[in-house]
Amino acid sequence: xTKMNMVQAINSAQDVMLERDSSVVVxxxxxxxxxxxFNCTEGLQKKYGIQRVFDTxxxxxxxxALAIGMGVNEMRPVTEIQFSDYIYPAFDQIVSxxxxxxxxxxxxxxxxxxxxxxxxxxxxxxxxxxxxxxxIFTHVSGVKTAMPxxxxxxxxxxxxxxxxDDPTIFFEPKRLYNGPFFGDPKxxxxxxxxxxxxxxxxxxxxxxxxxxxxxRAGSDLTIVTYGTMVHVSLAAAxxxxxxxxxxxxxxxxxxxxxxxxxxxxxxxxxVIVHEATKTGGFGAEILSQIQETCFWKLESPIVRxxxxxxxxxxxxxxxxxxxxxxVLDAIKKVMEG
Amino acid sequence: xxPSSGKNLNVPTPRHRPGEEPEFxxxxxxxxGAAPRPDILTDPxxxxxxxxxxxxxxDMKNKAVGEWNPCLSPDDLRKGLTDMMIxxxxxxxxxxxxxVGKMSFYMKSRGEEAVAVAQAxxxxxxxxxxxxxxxxxxxxxxxxxxxxxxxxxxxxxxxNCKGRQLPIMYTWKExxxxxxxxxxxxxxxxxxxxxxxxxxxxxxxxxxxWVGEGTTAESDFHHGMTFAAVYNAPVLLNVVNNQWAISSxxxxxxxxxATFASRGIGYGMPGLRVDGNDFLAVYAATKWAAERARCGxxxxxxxxxxxxxxxxxxxxxxxxxxxxxxxxxxxxxxPIERLKNHLIEIGEWSDExxxxxxxxxxxxxxxxxxxxxxxGTLNSGARPEVSSMFEDVFKEMPDNxxxxxxxxGV
Numbered sequence: 145x146t147k148m149n150m151v152q153a154i155n156s157a158q159d160v161m162l163e164r165d166s167s168v169v170v171x172x173x174x175x176x177x178x179x180x181x182f183n184c185t186e187g188l189q190k191k192y193g194i195q196r197v198f199d200t201x202x203x204x205x206x207x208x209a210l211a212i213g214m215g216v217n218e219m220r221p222v223t224e225i226q227f228s229d230y231i232y233p234a235f236d237q238i239v240s241x242x243x244x245x246x247x248x249x250x251x252x253x254x255x256x257x258x259x260x261x262x263x264x265x266x267x268x269x270x271x272x273x274x275x276x277x278x279x280i281f282t283h284v285s286g287v288k289t290a291m292p293x294x295x296x297x298x299x300x301x302x303x304x305x306x307x308x309d310d311p312t313i314f315f316e317p318k319r320l321y322n323g324p325f326f327g328d329p330k331x332x333x334x335x336x337x338x339x340x341x342x343x344x345x346x347x348x349x350x351x352x353x354x355x356x357x358x359x360r361a362g363s364d365l366t367i368v369t370y371g372t373m374v375h376v377s378l379a380a381a382x383x384x385x386x387x388x389x390x391x392x393x394x395x396x397x398x399x400x401x402x403x404x405x406x407x408x409x410x411x412x413x414x415v416i417v418h419e420a421t422k423t424g425g426f427g428a429e430i431l432s433q434i435q436e437t438c439f440w441k442l443e444s445p446i447v448r449x450x451x452x453x454x455x456x457x458x459x460x461x462x463x464x465x466x467x468x469x470x471v472l473d474a475i476k477k478v479m480e481g
Numbered sequence: 482x483x484p485s486s487g488k489n490l491n492v493p494t495p496r497h498r499p500g501e502e503p504e505f506x507x508x509x510x511x512x513x514g515a516a517p518r519p520d521i522l523t524d525p526x527x528x529x530x531x532x533x534x535x536x537x538x539x540d541m542k543n544k545a546v547g548e549w550n551p552c553l554s555p556d557d558l559r560k561g562l563t564d565m566m567i568x569x570x571x572x573x574x575x576x577x578x579x580x581v582g583k584m585s586f587y588m589k590s591r592g593e594e595a596v597a598v599a600q601a602x603x604x605x606x607x608x609x610x611x612x613x614x615x616x617x618x619x620x621x622x623x624x625x626x627x628x629x630x631x632x633x634x635x636x637x638x639x640x641n642c643k644g645r646q647l648p649i650m651y652t653w654k655e656x657x658x659x660x661x662x663x664x665x666x667x668x669x670x671x672x673x674x675x676x677x678x679x680x681x682x683x684x685x686x687x688x689x690x691w692v693g694e695g696t697t698a699e700s701d702f703h704h705g706m707t708f709a710a711v712y713n714a715p716v717l718l719n720v721v722n723n724q725w726a727i728s729s730x731x732x733x734x735x736x737x738x739a740t741f742a743s744r745g746i747g748y749g750m751p752g753l754r755v756d757g758n759d760f761l762a763v764y765a766a767t768k769w770a771a772e773r774a775r776c777g778x779x780x781x782x783x784x785x786x787x788x789x790x791x792x793x794x795x796x797x798x799x800x801x802x803x804x805x806x807x808x809x810x811x812x813x814x815x816p817i818e819r820l821k822n823h824l825i826e827i828g829e830w831s832d833e834x835x836x837x838x839x840x841x842x843x844x845x846x847x848x849x850x851x852x853x854x855x856x857g858t859l860n861s862g863a864r865p866e867v868s869s870m871f872e873d874v875f876k877e878m879p880d881n882x883x884x885x886x887x888x889x890g891v
Contacts, residue, residue: 169681195681201711206670206704213674213688216659217609219681221674233700240664241671249652249660250642251873286874309876354879398879 148344149336150321153295154184154260157302158222160348162192165220168306170197172207172224172260181226182262182321204230208237208259212245215255222306228263228315229275242311243286256309260302262318263291264372264419265456266325266465274456276371276420281313282397282429288353289396291315293374294324294341297394300351308353317371317419327376327467356400358407362389365413365478368404368430370396373417373449373466380471386479396426404430405437412443413481415474419466422450444481447474493732499800503807510812513540513756514547518765521773525751532742532752535786538761539819543826549765551603555829561602561622561760562820562830563838565594568618569817570842571627574850575634575648579795583858584634584648590615592790592808595760595816596691596721598622603767604689604717609679611659611672611690614649615721615789623656627849637857637864643873644865657686666696669705669718676709676716676774687774689717689767694741694784695726698734706782710748715774717767718745718782721757723789728802745782757787758813760820788813867891 148156161168170185170192176199179186189197200207204225211221225231231238238259246254265274281289288310292298298316305312319325323334336342360378364386367377370393381388389407393400408414414434416427427448434446449466457464484490497503511534519528538550545552553561572589579587590597597618601610610619620630632639634648642652642660652660659675662668672690679686696702697720709716720741724731734741745752751773755766763785770781790808792799799805824830857863868891871882878886 201704201707203700203704203707205700206708209667209670209701209704210674210677210708213611213671213676214678214681215674216671217675217678217682219678236664236667236701241662241667245660246876247873248642248646248650248662249654250640250645252641252652252654253660254876288875398875398881402880 145343146346147337147342148295148299149323149342150295150298150316151183153299153344154302154316155186155188156344156346157299157306158185158188159191161222161303161306162188162196164348167218167220168222169214169219170222171200173200173202173226175199175224180224182318184260185224204234205237208234208242208257211257212237212242212255215257216253220256220306222258222260225259225261227273228261228277229272231261231277238281238287238311238313239284243284246310247286254309255311257311258302258305259311259313261313261315263315264317264319265461266319266329266372268458268461270458271455276418276451278315278396279420279424279426282426286310288312288398289315290353290394291317291371291396292394293317293320293371293392294339295336295344296341297351299344300349301353301394303348304350304353307350312353315371319372320375324375325372326379327465329462351394353395354398354400355395356391356393356403358389359392360388360390362387363411364388365415365475366391366407366411367415367417368393369417370394371419373419376466376468377417377471380468380475383468384472384475386475388475399430399433401433401437404434408434408438409441412441413478414446415449415471415478416446417449417466417471419451421453422448423453425450444478447478449474493730493737495730495732495803497804497807499802499804501804503804503810505810505812508812511535511537513537516547516549518548518769521769522776522778523751525746525749528751529746532746532754533740535754535756536762536766537756537759538765539759539823543819543822545761545823549762551761551765551768553761553764555824555827557602558820558824558829561598562817562824564598564618564622565760565817565820566839567842568594568598568621570839570846571621571630572617574846575631576795578850582860584636585859586648586795587634588614588649588794589791590617592788592815593721593723593757594618595763595820596757596785596787599760599763600689600719600767603764604771605686607657607686608771609657609659609672609675609686609688611668611675611688612661613691613693613696613721614661614663615693616691617649617651620651620653620656620658623658625653625656627846628852631850631853632856635853635856635858637853637862639853639856640865643869645870666692666699666701669701670708673705673708673712673714673716676714677712679715685775687715687717687771689719691719691721693726694720694722694731694736695729695734697741697744706744706748709780710750713779716780717770717774718780720782720784721787722784723787725789725793725803727793727797740784742782742784750780750782752782752784754784754786756813757785758816758819760816786813790815
């Protein structure tokens with residue numbers, strides 16, 4: 145075990161896989177010599193050479209198409225889309241191609257590609273460097289989507305994604321790269337050093353895709369969340385005065401509904417928290433599935449806490465961001481309901 | 482609202498519309514044999530002229546002339562001719578079966594058979610093909626059983642795509658033929674990726690990919706060209722300029738201002754403009770580009786100047802947007818007729834033999850089709866297991882799909 149922040153953990157996962165599997169290559173905009181705008185590939189080109197870790201033209205659609213072709217020809221590409229806000233030019237390649245190739249070809253072809261992409265706000269990124277577009281991709285059949293909330297999960301999940309024979313979009317909440325974030329930008333920033341999930345094995349290990357984790361046990365209410373909001377929710381749970389259970393989804397699709405349902409059926413109350421905009425967000429899907437499986441056990445209506453249905457506004461970042469106050473309001477509402 | 486006077490938007494207009502008499506008298510068609518054949522590793526900067534001329538081998542007297550003449554054996558020429566004939570007869574039969582409701586959709590390749598068949602012959606079988614939807618001649622040349630092709634089109638119990646794809650969106654891994662998407666151009670840069678991986682693996686297999694001229698307007702075209710050039714990928718980037726994208730003529734892809742082949746120049750790769758109805762020219766240009774790629778010379782873009790003699794698909798009537806007799810007056814003729822006449826000219830074929838071959842192929846296609854129907858059609862008979870529609874979404878079926886399958890009761 146060694147102390148790693150999320151950037152180091154993500155770097156380490158790629159390092160481990162480049163070392164273990166000669167079919168793994170890492171590419172994207174600025175990931176080579178420069179090591180990526182968030183340093184997630186720092187040192188990898190120096191260690192593995194320019195043939196294994198290289199820069200690409202600024203063309204997200206081309207990056208994913210290249211990866212698909214390489215994947216079809218027995219390689220295992222790990223790509224970076226520099227910001228998830230830039231993923232849309234690759235939408236057709238992800239939705240119509242990578243996600244459907246195995247299906248449409250009757251299982252003859254597939255593309256085992258990993259798409260890493262930083263997401264989320266709270267870094268003064270404005271509306272083109274802050275988005276959380278995961279819900280757009282959770283709607284797509286044939287692609288897996290994951291979003292870790294800490295260094296340990298990030299490394300283990302990324303290794304799982306790279307080893308997986310299906311395409312995976314790996315969302316990295318960039319506000320968590322250097323430390324857990326509890327929703328208050330004025331608070332003293334924390335590092336991962338003192339966090340239990342900042343202890344990361346140096347070698348190979350996996351966190352399975354498709355498995356949620358209960359990160360706080362409780363009996364009054366279940367918060368279902370992922371990414372940055374895991375930490376905001378945990379902080380709100382502490383302040384709430386209630387015995388709150390918090391589930392970190394880690395993988396969005398395939399969704400670990402059994403894990404969620406067993407908790408909500410027990411507590412009878414649920415709050416769903418994500419940073420992405422509310423309408424049509426992944427929270428709506430989670431809510432529907434809970435309603436389908438736990439309706440008769442529910443003590444009160446489920447409440448969603450999410451970003452407002454607006455583009456991420458530069459000057460009003462913290463009015464947009466669903467912080468502890470909004471999570472506490474939701475807990476209160478659900479407990480009173 | 483319209484633009485103010487004198488500043489009208491340039492909305493391209495084709496030469497002819499229905500009711501007008503088609504003519505192509507001013508089309509600049511260089512003589513067969515006029516273009517020299519450069520060394521395969523010629524610097525692209527010295528090859529600009531090839532994007533604006535037209536590589537042609539078969540002249541109007543049915544002779545093969547000039548440096549690009551691939552000097553194929555009579556057996557190879559006959560194989561090329563026969564495969565083009567199979568493609569056309571197969572297409573006609575399948576379109577007819579669509580018309581009588583046996584399948585949902587069909588797309589013929591009439592007039593463009595040389596592009597697929599000659600290219601398949603010029604490439605090695607280990608080379609990977611990333612086609613568009615009008616290159617069924619690739620499958621036929623590589624020897625795919627017509628029964629398997631028909632089973633796919635009928636979405637029946639013998640369909641290797643398990644009833645999941647529109648007819649003609651073939652997949653054939655055994656023949657190194659990629660899965661046709663149905664979205665335009667998406668395979669263009671994927672072919673580059675495949676070719677790049679071939680280099681990693683130390684193999685000398687190359688990739689070849691095809692789009693129509695209309696699709697050059699898609700960003701995927703630019704991605705494919707850019708990535709191929711940047712990484713010097715061993716790939717052939719083919720643009721089949723068949724003049725029409727459904728009802729939009731090639732002017733809507735920018736063809737009025739510059740040839741499609743000239744786009745290669747801007748990316749720093751050779752752009753070859755080829756008479757796409759000339760089997761020998763297509764073969765020769767493909768061979769040149771394939772050898773170049775195999776020798777580390779990188780990508781080549783080839784524009785196949787041809788004509789879509791049929792409709793875009795069974796869903797459109799070309800008489801609604803172009804003169805019905807436009808295909809007949811197309812000045813570069815028909816690829817099958819031209820190769821047939823060449824073989825006759827050199828004493829290796831005859832009208833009788835041609836007729837007999839056509840009869841034999843028709844009988845074969847009829848027999849295969851009957852056999853295919855015994856595996857079912859889209860509307861009746863056997864089809865893939867319904868439960869299989871939940872398979873292959875992922876390598877392993879996740880719980881939500883398992884539950885949905887149970888819900889459907891299959």
